[in-house]
Amino acid sequence: MGAYVSAFELFSIGIGPSSSHTVGPMRAARDFVLRLDATGRLAAVRRVTVTLYGSLGATGIGHRTPDAVIAGLRGLAPETVDPADVRDAWSRYPEGEPLRLAGHHPVPFAASDIAFAPRTRLPGHPNAMTLVASGDAGVTIAADTYYSVGGGFIRREGEDAAVSPAALPFSYGDAATLLALCDEHGLTIAELARRNEEALRGEAEVAAGLDRIWDAMSACVDAGLHATGTLPGMLRVARRADAIRSQLEAAEADGHRELPGEWLGA
Structure with missing residues (x-):
């Protein structure tokens, strides 16, 4: 079995219009500044620049990628952000307004600090972005490349892929094994999937999480109608x-x- 993908990852709550071009870049930018904050380096940062490569650079404006990047740099998460705080965050960025990294550390910022390189494709994935944090005299404090690999999932260059949890009661790597496990234990696919989730999170957390997902879906449908x-x-x-x-x-x-x-x- 490969890395386990949770139902809460597949049905993650986020913003549109694209999981790979909006949610993923937002998570990458947020991860970048939170790592700086957690390691005590954020206070020394004087500027952050971002380069969007390949597909992110080519279609990023239409997919609101720069808006999502700014929201992520502010420390906002796609699961909880108010879409109004993301909309036009880049195209209408107030001139001279500092950007508060991780929500509290102000640095100068201009719309031109997000660059587009659609003709440059990095080897890891077509959806790539590099973030650079600089300190005094332009000294680089941190530089990381992230890949938005689809569905809102991100991978940081040089980071090992996620390891599948060992505590799953039902492990499978293909549909045939999944169906065989269902037959063997008298479970539907939904029941088996729920048993796996409850082994990781507990029954109450799974129930509450599924309710949140359904509430978000219902609210989106109602808003559209x-x-x-x-x-x-x-x-x-x-x-x-x-x-x-x-x-x-x-x-x-x-x-x-x-x-x-x-x-x-x-």
Whole structure:
């Protein structure tokens, strides 16, 4: 079995529009400054610069990558951040306003401190970014390259891949083994997955975590069903869900109750 991927990693709460181009870079920037803080080096930092390579550099503006990077440098986490604190954080960064690294250490910052290198592809992954923290006289205090490898997951260059937990009651590396374990123990796939999660976190923590995920999903759906205008981004795509919701509610009021497919479409 390879590294275990938790349900709370697969269904992690974050911001859009992209897990690989928004959530991942935000986590990378946050990890960078928190490491500096934890090792006592943050107080000496006078400037931070970021370079977005490859795909991050090519499509980063449309995916709000620079906004997410600034939020991460502030110490904000995608699981808990208010999207309003991320939106346009880079494109409308106030001139002369210091950036508070990890939420408390101010350094000068300008939008140009985030650079784009779309034609440069690093060997580790197409989605790469390098962060550099400098001190007095421009001396480099720390420099790290991160890869946003998909789904919001990140890998820091030089860091070993995650090791699979040893305490899992049901270990499998392919679908055939998973189905065989379900048959052997009389469990559904969902029940087996929950047993593994509870072995790592405990029953109460798993239940509370799943409730948080469902609440976040429900809130996102509800927000979309009541939002009007255009979607964020350069394409200016018109929002349609609110109008469809109104039509479906009117149809249901007239006695049409079997419209699950239409609601899914909304």
